[in-house]
Amino acid sequence: MTDRLHLPQRYTRILEGLLREHVPEAEVWAYGSRITGESHEGSDLDLVVRSPGLEPLGEGFFSLLQAIEESNIPILVQAHDWARLPESFHREIERKHVVLQDKGTKDTTDGEWIDCTLADTCNAIDYGLTASASNSPLGPKFLRITDIVSGQLNWNTVPHVETDDETLEKYQLCNGDIVIARTGASTGASAYINDPPDSVFASYLVRLKAKPEFDSRFIGYYLKSTAFGNYMSGVLGDKSAQPNASASTMAAAPFSAPRDRTEQSAIAHVLGTLDDKIELNRRMNETLEEMARALFKSWFVDFDPVRAKAALASPHSDQSDWTKERARAYLDKMNKNIVDLFPDRLVDSELGEIPEGWEVGVLDDAIELLSGGTPRTSVADYWDGDIPWYTPKDSPSLSDVFVLETERNITQTGIDKSAAKLLPMGTTIITARGTVGRLACLGVCAAGKFISMDM
Numbered sequence: 001m002t003d004r005l006h007l008p009q010r011y012t013r014i015l016e017g018l019l020r021e022h023v024p025e026a027e028v029w030a031y032g033s034r035i036t037g038e039s040h041e042g043s044d045l046d047l048v049v050r051s052p053g054l055e056p057l058g059e060g061f062f063s064l065l066q067a068i069e070e071s072n073i074p075i076l077v078q079a080h081d082w083a084r085l086p087e088s089f090h091r092e093i094e095r096k097h098v099v100l101q102d103k104g105t106k107d108t109t110d111g112e113w114i115d116c117t118l119a120d121t122c123n124a125i126d127y128g129l130t131a132s133a134s135n136s137p138l139g140p141k142f143l144r145i146t147d148i149v150s151g152q153l154n155w156n157t158v159p160h161v162e163t164d165d166e167t168l169e170k171y172q173l174c175n176g177d178i179v180i181a182r183t184g185a186s187t188g189a190s191a192y193i194n195d196p197p198d199s200v201f202a203s204y205l206v207r208l209k210a211k212p213e214f215d216s217r218f219i220g221y222y223l224k225s226t227a228f229g230n231y232m233s234g235v236l237g238d239k240s241a242q243p244n245a246s247a248s249t250m251a252a253a254p255f256s257a258p259r260d261r262t263e264q265s266a267i268a269h270v271l272g273t274l275d276d277k278i279e280l281n282r283r284m285n286e287t288l289e290e291m292a293r294a295l296f297k298s299w300f301v302d303f304d305p306v307r308a309k310a311a312l313a314s315p316h317s318d319q320s321d322w323t324k325e326r327a328r329a330y331l332d333k334m335n336k337n338i339v340d341l342f343p344d345r346l347v348d349s350e351l352g353e354i355p356e357g358w359e360v361g362v363l364d365d366a367i368e369l370l371s372g373g374t375p376r377t378s379v380a381d382y383w384d385g386d387i388p389w390y391t392p393k394d395s396p397s398l399s400d401v402f403v404l405e406t407e408r409n410i411t412q413t414g415i416d417k418s419a420a421k422l423l424p425m426g427t428t429i430i431t432a433r434g435t436v437g438r439l440a441c442l443g444v445c446a447a448g449k450f451i452s453m454d455m
Contacts, residue, residue: 004098006034007045010116011073012100015045017114017213017259018071019101022064026051028079028101031093045075047100048093050082057081072120072211112259119251121219124209127247128179128201129171133159140168141199145181148191148205151224152282155197163200171200171207176216178208180223183244188232192220206247215264218257221271228253285400299342304330306355309344371432373419375410385411387422390448392431395438402443403429410447420447 005012019028032046033039049064051057061081068077082090119125133142142161147153163171173179177193183204201207210216222228231253236243258264298304308330311322331339346353349360375382383389388406396403415422423429425445431438 004035005030005100006037006039007075010120011075013114013116013259014071014073014120015068015077016100018064018067022060022067023049023057023101026057026060026101027099029093029097030100031097035098036096042075045077047077047079048082048085048097049079054083056083113256114259115254115256117251118208118219118222118253118255119248121210121214121255121257122208122251123211124207125247125251126171126207126209128203128205128207129161129163129167130203131161131163133161133202135159139163140172141197142202143173143179143191143199143205144202145184145186145189145204148179148181149186149189151189152279153191153193155199158199161200168198168200173199173201173207174209176210178210178216178220178223179205180208180250182206182247182250183242185243187236187243187245188223188229188250190220190223192217206250208251213261214257215261215268217268217272218264219255221268222255222257227256303342303346303353303355305334305339305342306344306346309339309342310346313344370421370423373421375414375418375420379414379417381411382414382417383408383410385409385414387412387415388444388446388448390429390442390446392438394448395431396440401441403440403446404443406446406448415447422447 007015019026027050029048029050030045031048033043034045049057049061061079065079068079085093129142131142133144137160139160139162141155141158143153143158147158173193173196175193175195177196179191179193179201181187181189181204208216208219210219232245232250235245235249258267307322308327311324311327312331343356345356347356351360354360377383387410388403389408389410390403390406391408394403394406410420414420422445423442425442427442429440429442429448
């Protein structure tokens with residue numbers, strides 16, 4: 001019967017949720033102009049709440065009144081206790097009313113979803129701070145679009161910004177906040193803020209703060225869904241030069257969620273557990289990469305194995321940093337087969353000291369350089385095959401190395417009919433367009449728009 005109630009559906013559903021939460025055993029009727037068709041946009045909504053035994057209502061009724069007042073329903077909702085109304089009112093209300101909640105509806109919300117807009121889920125939607133970032137470690141972290149577009153927020157790479165206390169309070173990011181990019185090619189990209197350091201957000205980001213009845217992490221996953229992506233594609237249209245969307249435009253996106261917040265949290269927890277594992281693996285990869293960089297520098301820049309062996313080979317080591325004790329301890333930690341690969345003497349070269357037997361040259365002396373080609377995109381037979389087609393947009397994140405899958409695939413015919421080349425797994429590739437200079441290693445056989453280096 002709620003189709004007779006003249007109230008936007010999203011507000012009706014908010015109201016129904018509050019009734020179930022605060023007076024689940026009561027029967028609730030709507031009456032007055034909102035059901036007679038005589039209301040206007042600002043008309044009040046009149047409700048009457050009837051307890052199971054028609055006795056005066058208790059604490060739940062008064063908490064309902066407070067919850068309605070604090071909700072974002074934009075009209076005055078006046079709820080009355082049936083037991084406290086005059087008998088003459090009873091007869092008038094019984095004559096014409098709409099049942100919003102029947103008796104005993106406490107458990108009827110299991111599995112029920114609500115439909116509203118993204119704006120309905122938020123207490124606040126704010127634009128960010130206009131300021132210049134700084135690499136100097138002064139002030140809070142300054143989160144920008146470039147820090148969230150990879151889908152992985154790494155606070156270690158986020159710059160700083162100098163602010164005063166008032167600015168920090170206004171723009172500070174808190175646990176559970178969500179930020180969305182509102183301009184550029186990454187419009188609509190988002191990040192859920194989890195346990196942030198002192199930080200503020202930049203002006204090309206929009207911050208969302210969820211209402212208590214919505215799980216913010218659930219909202220964060222919605223913003224990464226196909227549904228939100230399709231909505232953004234529709235509102236952006238053909239803005240290829242400089243896509244952008246206002247906060248109000250993004251907040252008008254349709255939103256669906258379980259009415260029960262605990263169910264939202266359960267869904268977000270499952271997805272979050274997977275993401276937490278991915279983040280842990282990413283941090284482990286970063287640690288391993290730092291170790292690999294340190295090892296590379298030690299072996300092939302500082303030549304520590306050579307210096308250690310030279311210290312042991314010399315009757316009187318003149319290398320003060322490499323005593324025989326230190327050299328022996330260093331080499332004992334290394335695999336003997338690896339130690340044997342290094343000489344025990346450094347010689348002069350045009351680049352300074354290098355291991356004996358090594359040569360000075362350029363990268364081109366050690367690799368075969370190949371350029372890729374592009375099959376005609378207008379020929380359907382060349383595309384949607386089973387061979388990965390690598391382009392700059394498929395570049396791995398800075399903490400990754402291997403490329404395992406790509407956005408598009410081509411066919412063997414596409415390779416045969418173009419200058420494209422199928423390169424073996426393990427080939428080093430470097431992008432020559434877009435993100436010029438990004439390196440990766442093919443984890444699968446692939447072709448694409450890149451320069452490859454075959455060692």
